[in-house]
Amino acid sequence: MFKSGFVAIIGRPNVGKSTLLNQIIGEKISIVSNKAQTTRNTIKLILNDEDSQIIFLDTPGFQNPKNKLGEFLLKESESSKAGADIITVLTDISDSIGKMDGIILEGLKDTKIPKVLLINKIDLLENKEEIKSIIEMYEDTGIFQKILPISALNNEGLNDYVKFIKDNLKEGPMYYPDDYITDLPEKFIAQEIIREKALIYLDEEIPHGIMVEIESFKERSDKKIIDIDATIYAEKDSHKGMVIGKNGAMLKKIGTDARLDLESFLDTKVNLKLWVKVDKNWREKERSLKNFGYK
Ligand SMILES: Nc1nc2c(ncn2[C@@H]2O[C@H](COP(=O)(O)OP(=O)(O)OP(=O)(O)O)[C@@H](O)[C@H]2O)c(=O)[nH]1
Numbered sequence: 001m002f003k004s005g006f007v008a009i010i011g012r013p014n015v016g017k018s019t020l021l022n023q024i025i026g027e028k029i030s031i032v033s034n035k036a037q038t039t040r041n042t043i044k045l046i047l048n049d050e051d052s053q054i055i056f057l058d059t060p061g062f063q064n065p066k067n068k069l070g071e072f073l074l075k076e077s078e079s080s081k082a083g084a085d086i087i088t089v090l091t092d093i094s095d096s097i098g099k100m101d102g103i104i105l106e107g108l109k110d111t112k113i114p115k116v117l118l119i120n121k122i123d124l125l126e127n128k129e130e131i132k133s134i135i136e137m138y139e140d141t142g143i144f145q146k147i148l149p150i151s152a153l154n155n156e157g158l159n160d161y162v163k164f165i166k167d168n169l170k171e172g173p174m175y176y177p178d179d180y181i182t183d184l185p186e187k188f189i190a191q192e193i194i195r196e197k198a199l200i201y202l203d204e205e206i207p208h209g210i211m212v213e214i215e216s217f218k219e220r221s222d223k224k225i226i227d228i229d230a231t232i233y234a235e236k237d238s239h240k241g242m243v244i245g246k247n248g249a250m251l252k253k254i255g256t257d258a259r260l261d262l263e264s265f266l267d268t269k270v271n272l273k274l275w276v277k278v279d280k281n282w283r284e285k286e287r288s289l290k291n292f293g294y295k
């Protein structure tokens with residue numbers, strides 16, 4: 001019997017949802033940074049096996065929206081639950097259930113499908129005994145069929161998690177060809193790789209106002225190199241200056257790191273050209289959000 005299904009991963013920003021899924025898939029598809037709200041679209045990551053296909057949905061971090069982009073992110077997270085066969089909630093080693101986690105749990109109380117809780121970042125626990133009381137705290141909610149402490153970063157506890165998913169999958173079709181690990185086009189992943197480098201290097205409020213658009217993505221006819229032209233959008237003129245940096249140093253750093261990742265992802269040489277433009281307050285404008293694919 002072939003089993004398959006959709007597994008939504010939800011949780012606050014920065015708890016490690018994308019790290020977890022990249023680790024399970026064994027390839028870096030979903031971008032990761034230490035800034036909240038790194039993920040902006042629901043991203044499908046596919047785990048293929050001889051007798052099963054699991055489609056994981058990596059969602060934007062669950063938080064109170066502060067602008068139109070935030071409203072879109074919350075909707076993405078909410079709607080991923082609707083199409084899921086199994087729900088995974090990811091949290092970290094905090095010793096109390098915070099406000100946002102409380103809202104997430106409340107929203108799951110009446111959901112009938114299997115639910116699993118992963119307590120991530122146990123590598124950061126100084127006293128390993130502490131995990132017991134954290135597990136008990138979540139057991140008391142009575143919401144989850146399974147609660148597992150994990151470290152997504154160190155690949156700890158992930159086999160048990162995948163086993164739980166497989167045990168709870170139902171008979172189903174192969175939704176995607178068995179060599180697919182995502183349904184995303186290369187162009188989208190290229191855009192995300194560039195955005196990740198900007199997120200990693202830029203500080204304070206700038207990263208959240210960054211958007212990347214791929215202007216052109218062309219393979220040369222001899223197939224030995226891919227030319228990529230991309231624009232980084234910032235929200236303010238002053239932010240544009242910081243993305244470029246002194247004598248272009250910041251843009252160069254972002255470009256070099258992005259090119260190296262692109263070459264490894266696309267398995268070919270890449271010629272990357274970056275531009276920086278300003279689109280004022282695009283996070284509040286329906287039209288810009290639509291243009292950038294957040295609709
Ligand atoms: N120490 C430790 N850090 C981790 C672990 N998992 C993830 N991180 C770090 O946590 C940060 C956030 O990781 P992401 O995977 O981007 O988190 P996310 O939940 O997808 O965040 P959003 O997309 O913003 O909602 C990164 O700096 C990761 O390296 C873990 O198991 N241990």
Ligand SMILES: [Mg+2]
Binds near residue numbers: 017019061
């Ligand atoms: Mg993420």
